[in-house]
Amino acid sequence: MPSWVIDRYGRNEVLRFARNMALPAIRFPNEVVIKVHAASLNPIDLSMRSGYGATALNMKRDPLKLNSEENEFPLTLGRDVSGVVMECGLSVSYFKPGDEVWAAIPPWKQGTLSEFVVASGNEVSFKPKCLSHTEAASLPYVGLTAWSAINKVGGLNQKNCGGKRLLILGASGGVGTFAVQLGKAWGAHVTAVCSSDASTLMKELGADDVIDYKSGNLEEQLKILPLFDFILDNVGGATEKWALDLLKKWSGATYVTLVTPFLINMDRLGVADGMLQTGVTIGSKTLKHLCKGVHYRWAFFMPSGPCLDEIAELVNSGKIQPVIDQVFSFSEVPKAFLKLEYITFWLLYKNCSSPIDLLTISLYIHTRGSQICTVG
Numbered sequence: 001m002p003s004w005v006i007d008r009y010g011r012n013e014v015l016r017f018a019r020n021m022a023l024p025a026i027r028f029p030n031e032v033v034i035k036v037h038a039a040s041l042n043p044i045d046l047s048m049r050s051g052y053g054a055t056a057l058n059m060k061r062d063p064l065k066l067n068s069e070e071n072e073f074p075l076t077l078g079r080d081v082s083g084v085v086m087e088c089g090l091s092v093s094y095f096k097p098g099d100e101v102w103a104a105i106p107p108w109k110q111g112t113l114s115e116f117v118v119a120s121g122n123e124v125s126f127k128p129k130c131l132s133h134t135e136a137a138s139l140p141y142v143g144l145t146a147w148s149a150i151n152k153v154g155g156l157n158q159k160n161c162g163g164k165r166l167l168i169l170g171a172s173g174g175v176g177t178f179a180v181q182l183g184k185a186w187g188a189h190v191t192a193v194c195s196s197d198a199s200t201l202m203k204e205l206g207a208d209d210v211i212d213y214k215s216g217n218l219e220e221q222l223k224i225l226p227l228f229d230f231i232l233d234n235v236g237g238a239t240e241k242w243a244l245d246l247l248k249k250w251s252g253a254t255y256v257t258l259v260t261p262f263l264i265n266m267d268r269l270g271v272a273d274g275m276l277q278t279g280v281t282i283g284s285k286t287l288k289h290l291c292k293g294v295h296y297r298w299a300f301f302m303p304s305g306p307c308l309d310e311i312a313e314l315v316n317s318g319k320i321q322p323v324i325d326q327v328f329s330f331s332e333v334p335k336a337f338l339k340l341e342y343i344t345f346w347l348l349y350k351n352c353s354s355p356i357d358l359l360t361i362s363l364y365i366h367t368r369g370s371q372i373c374t375v376g
């Protein structure tokens with residue numbers, strides 16, 4: 001089957017179009033094979049292309065290190081998929097061949113820039129009926145990440161979110177655009193922080209206040225607003241030093257960041273020391289902020305079919321919409337990576353050579369959400 005793979009880590013030159021990759025087989029009874037109609041790229045694909053997280057992800061792929069090299073490469077990137085179930089393992093009763101589904105595949109598994117992908121049944125959900133495959137593929141990874149941060153870690157849900165004050169830092173990105181919509185769907189007051197050219201989009205998505213972080217000191221702009229119940233930080237860095245002061249004290253208010261050193265620690269220090277360093281960092285920060293009356297948490301993407309079911313309901317009821325900007329063909333995957341790189345790192349974008357289009361697949365880019373999808 002045709003796939004885009006890498007055989008080593010690096011920049012765009014490591015992407016290789018493989019016409020004849022072996023068809024993925026079901027290895028466990030709870031797995032399904034999905035024919036990929038659309039896939040998308042997220043910042044994690046760019047990072048994984050360069051080897052980010054390889055230590056932890058390889059440990060998950062091959063815990064006993066029996067065949068490390070073989071299990072690592074060739075590696076297919078791409079986490080999101082919208083497509084059609086082709087085959088089901090013996091214990092899968094929820095899905096059948098022909099079902100239209102969507103999913104986000106965890107990063108330790110082979111990705112979705114391919115004709116077929118294997119997922120566990122519990123990672124898969126029925127695609128929202130109102131979305132095309134291309135639209136649907138834009139949401140699972142960012143949606144589940146935002147859901148993990150806001151609901152699983154932050155403890156907010158449809159019942160307790162009404163009237164709460166949410167601050168979303170990095171609101172114009174893939175995770176941010178979803179988070180703004182989720183907050184509004186659950187009745188919160190949402191303040192979105194992004195650059196000014198995204199302010200119209202933010203208003204369209206329902207944000208109550210939009211703050212431009214490039215027009216003056218952000219901390220000063222936010223300090224004059226009433227305190228918040230919840231902060232989602234998609235930016236990290238220096239923001240963390242002052243953002244927790246914007247929370248209400250001793251009221252259960254929570255700051256959740258998605259920018260954590262968890263995988264980097266393991267890449268840098270090895271598995272054991274990396275985990276130890278991570279434990280010390282999170283423990284000391286949690287304690288320090290608890291003493292000041294606020295909660296400090298890290299959140300991570302979590303694959304989950306049942307959460308995607310809930311997201312599908314919100315999408316089908318019109319409360320959450322995909323944000324799509326640009327379409328690429330499957331043959332243009334390297335070009336799409338370059339665009340993502342350009343968006344993420346503000347590098348100069350240049351067209352690259354286009355391999356033959358075998359699948360008539362299209363790729364979508366969200367300039368605001370930094371996402372790319374493929375469609376067959």
Ligand SMILES: NC(=O)C1=CN([C@@H]2O[C@H](COP(=O)(O)OP(=O)(O)OC[C@H]3O[C@@H](n4cnc5c(N)ncnc54)[C@H](OP(=O)(O)O)[C@@H]3O)[C@@H](O)[C@H]2O)C=CC1
Nearest residue numbers: 145170172173174175176194195213234258300301369370
């Ligand atoms: N822990 C985990 O499991 C996961 C972590 N992440 C991380 O979460 C972050 C967000 O992901 P994603 O939304 O996909 O990324 P995107 O690249 O789509 O979005 C990032 C956004 O941040 C905005 N931004 C940059 N600097 C600032 C700033 N100083 N203040 C406010 N906004 C800023 C940019 O907005 P603008 O264009 O308006 O300037 C951009 O749109 C990334 O760092 C990613 O690595 C994501 C998924 C899972």
